[in-house]
Ligand SMILES: Nc1nc2c(c(=O)[nH]1)N[C@H]1C(S)=C(S)[C@@H](COP(=O)(O)O)O[C@H]1N2
């Protein structure tokens with residue numbers, strides 16, 4: 001792991017860990033805003049309340065036995081993924097300098113949030129489902145548990161899980177045991193770990209982290225910006241990464257295998273990935289793996305003939321809405337350094 005912080009624990013997956021369809025648990029990235037809380041699964045209860053007809057309190061046993069078990073393969077991506085590249089455009093003080101590894105994929109097992117919401121009966125006035133975790137973050141003003149919300153249409157989609165297992169094993173403490181939310185295709189921040197409460201409400205969550213995860217205009221000061229100023233992040237935007245060759249690789253000239261993944265976010269799929277070795281004058285279409293379901297990354301590979309000397313490889317992905325990654329980092333730079341989905345660039349040297 002590439003560890004950025006020990007407490008709270010913040011570590012990204014190394015590139016070698018991202019080549020598989022499923023990321024092994026020991027190399028799945030970790031993103032925290034507070035120390036990992038120790039939650040006793042026996043005495044733990046999930047509170048379901050707010051604008052509902054029949055509020056409910058559930059133990060882990062009740063949750064497991066009352067609703068059908070569901071499994072979804074989903075990629076989780078932190079909104080801060082690739083912030084380090086934005087920091088080279090213009091510094092972003094006080095934020096974790098994530099490289100391209102704040103993204104991983106797991107098979108999640110649990111129950112559909114939709115099934116629990118159907119039982120409590122969400123009232124028509126409710127427009128958002130908010131989640132509260134058991135960890136208390138002093139990075140928030142004032143200090144508070146981590147939380148956030150998603151709108152009802154997403155919350156009632158069957159892929160949104162309350163998950164207790166990951167890759168066939170019990171959910172590790174670091175990833176939110178005993179229970180976490182998994183919101184496939186949305187920024188990782190909405191997948192609240194150590195879930196303690198689900199609330200149906202008319203407005204989005206007023207948790208500090210709901211609006212912290214937003215795109216401010218470039219000229220805004222993130223410390224004085226008013227809460228709610230900016231574009232609150234939800235679905236992930238089309239993104240890709242080059243995994244092979246490695247950064248600053250020295251290669252023999254001739255045909256070179258270039259490989260990576262692309263992730264479309266939301267309910268979209270990746271439709272095409274283009275790779276260029278001549279500053280974007282010509283593009284080769286990569287071979288693209290189909291997704292297992294819409295919420296996962298899709299690996300791709302292409303063979304390119306590289307010129308001798310130094311070269312920059314560029315990869316860009318297109319999604320099923322025909323959205324393509326922006327060309328430059330400067331276009332997407334924002335004061336908190338979120339949602340960097342600029343085209344991937346990689347420097348390599350070819351011996352002639
Ligand atoms: N309770 C709680 N949930 C949380 C967080 C947190 O700090 N506390 N971090 C969020 C963020 S920003 C991300 S990207 C994902 C990371 O999940 P992981 O650590 O399992 O990879 O969890 C989200 N859920």
Ligand SMILES: [Mo]
Pocket residue numbers: 031077078079080187188189
């Ligand atoms: Mo995140």
